[in-house]
Amino acid sequence: MHYSSILPDVIKVADAASEKVLHIYESNFKVEYKEDQSPITAADIASHEVIVQGLRSISRDIPILSEEGKSIPWEERRHWHRFWLIDPIDGTKDFTQRTGEFTVNIALIENGEPVMGVVTAPALKEAYWGVVGEGAYKRDRTGKVHRVRVAEPKEAKRVVASKNHLNEETRQFIDTLGDHELVQAGSSLKFCRIAEGHADIYPRLGPTCEWDTAAAHAVLLAAGGRIETLEGEPLKYGKENVLNPFFVAAGSWYF
Numbered sequence: 258m259h260y261s262s263i264l265p266d267v268i269k270v271a272d273a274a275s276e277k278v279l280h281i282y283e284s285n286f287k288v289e290y291k292e293d294q295s296p297i298t299a300a301d302i303a304s305h306e307v308i309v310q311g312l313r314s315i316s317r318d319i320p321i322l323s324e325e326g327k328s329i330p331w332e333e334r335r336h337w338h339r340f341w342l343i344d345p346i347d348g349t350k351d352f353t354q355r356t357g358e359f360t361v362n363i364a365l366i367e368n369g370e371p372v373m374g375v376v377t378a379p380a381l382k383e384a385y386w387g388v389v390g391e392g393a394y395k396r397d398r399t400g401k402v403h404r405v406r407v408a409e410p411k412e413a414k415r416v417v418a419s420k421n422h423l424n425e426e427t428r429q430f431i432d433t434l435g436d437h438e439l440v441q442a443g444s445s446l447k448f449c450r451i452a453e454g455h456a457d458i459y460p461r462l463g464p465t466c467e468w469d470t471a472a473a474h475a476v477l478l479a480a481g482g483r484i485e486t487l488e489g490e491p492l493k494y495g496k497e498n499v500l501n502p503f504f505v506a507a508g509s510w511y512f
């Protein structure tokens with residue numbers, strides 16, 4: 258499959274979802290809570306619907322797994338060699354707290370690995386995308402597109418971590434990194450900050466799901482970075498359990 262040929266259409270889908278999301282962000286939206294007590298708004302649902310419709314028009318036979326879609330039994334998912342993995346809004350807490358640091362995420366997974374990803378930050382008017390092996394790009398708030406690449410420092414100088422989910426285990430890991438600056442960011446933007454060379458390392462010794470990481474993982478891989486489990490294995494997708502293991506994201510210099 259030629260990912261580069263469908264990438265412009267995938268970016269269009271993410272932009273269309275972002276526009277819808279931004280419209281709701283700027284309104285007086287209502288916050289509800291899912292069974293697991295995580296917040297959800299009309300923007301999560303609207304973004305999911307725009308993305309699903311858009312991806313279906315790109316390809317009718319690639320299945321879609323979305324944080325906001327119905328859960329699909331493992332018996333069906335286990336046969337998927339290629340699928341879209343989407344998080345219609347990552348950082349819903351940042352959305353409800355109006356920090357602007359939330360993202361729309363679309364990844365294409367093949368044989369358990371992310372091969373293409375698009376991440377947009379509607380309120381920041383930034384977007385990142387990448388095809389693994391072909392490079393990563395950022396569209397800045399002026400609309401200018403440029404290639405991005407991870408920094409290659411000798412040690413982790415700028416550590417990026419969650420604003421809403423920075424737990425004790427992650428703090429202890431960060432303490433082992435020596436002198437550093439702590440940059441906090443919401444959502445999958447943390448991976449994008451590494452991809453563009455604005456941060457060096459993102460340790461997450463806490464829970465995330467496959468849809469939280471997949472699209473930005475593709476961007477990071479395309480920019481010369483990696484995400485590995487604490488056992489040194491690459492983070493994989495399409496597992497029976499959608500929870501990710503703890504991981505560290507950084508440029509290749511770290512691993």
Ligand SMILES: Nc1ncnc2c1ncn2[C@@H]1O[C@H](COP(=O)(O)O)[C@@H](OP(=O)(O)O)[C@H]1O
Pocket residue numbers: 295324344346347348349350418419420421422442443444445464465466469
């Ligand atoms: N206990 C938990 N179990 C699973 N995922 C969790 C979790 N706590 C946080 N997350 C994930 O972490 C994401 C937010 O990360 P961060 O704090 O880095 O912005 C959430 O994404 P959503 O906002 O899409 O729900 C959520 O999926």
Ligand SMILES: [Mg+2]
Pocket residue numbers: 324344346347348468469
């Ligand atoms: Mg998420």
